[in-house]
Each structure stands twice: as C-alpha cells, then as structure tokens.
Amino acid sequence: MRDKTQANSPGPGDGLVRAGGIIFIVGAVATLVTIAPLFLRTHPFPPVAYAVCMLMGVGFVVAAAGVLRGIAAQRRQARSAT
DSSP: OGGGSOOSOOOTTHHHHHHHHHHHHHHHHHHHHHHHHHHHTOOOOOHHHHHHTTHHHHHHHHHHHHHHHHHHHHHHHHHHHO
C-alpha cells in the first residue's frame, strides 16, 4: 500500500495556487488600507489605490485556475492508469 501513496512533491497547479494566494493577500491588505480613511476621516487615497484592490479578485481567479489545473492533471493520470 505504501508504494501507491504519493510523495509531497508539488503537482501541476500548486504554483498557481500559491501565487494566487499571495496576490489575494496583497489585494486584501490594499482593501483594508483604502477603507481606513473612511473610518479615520482623512482624505481618501487616489484612484490608483482602489485599482490595487482589484488584485483580490485576480488572486482568486489565479488560485482557482491552479485548482482546476490540478484537477485536470489528476483526471488525466486516473484515465491513463485504467
């Protein structure tokens, strides 16, 4: 049974998931920073700062693409094994 278990080596799509997570975190921090002036009653940031908030969605899409790539690789591997 031990010979059928997989090692913890990175598979296809793992890099995309990691990169997507990092991009998502950067976008989340940017969102918190751009919302802070609303609560602190200071001047809002320039529109470029709000554009950085879009990285949250971009990171989610990149991570989802990595998950789908991993799923596709596992399906191909399962089909070739049968």
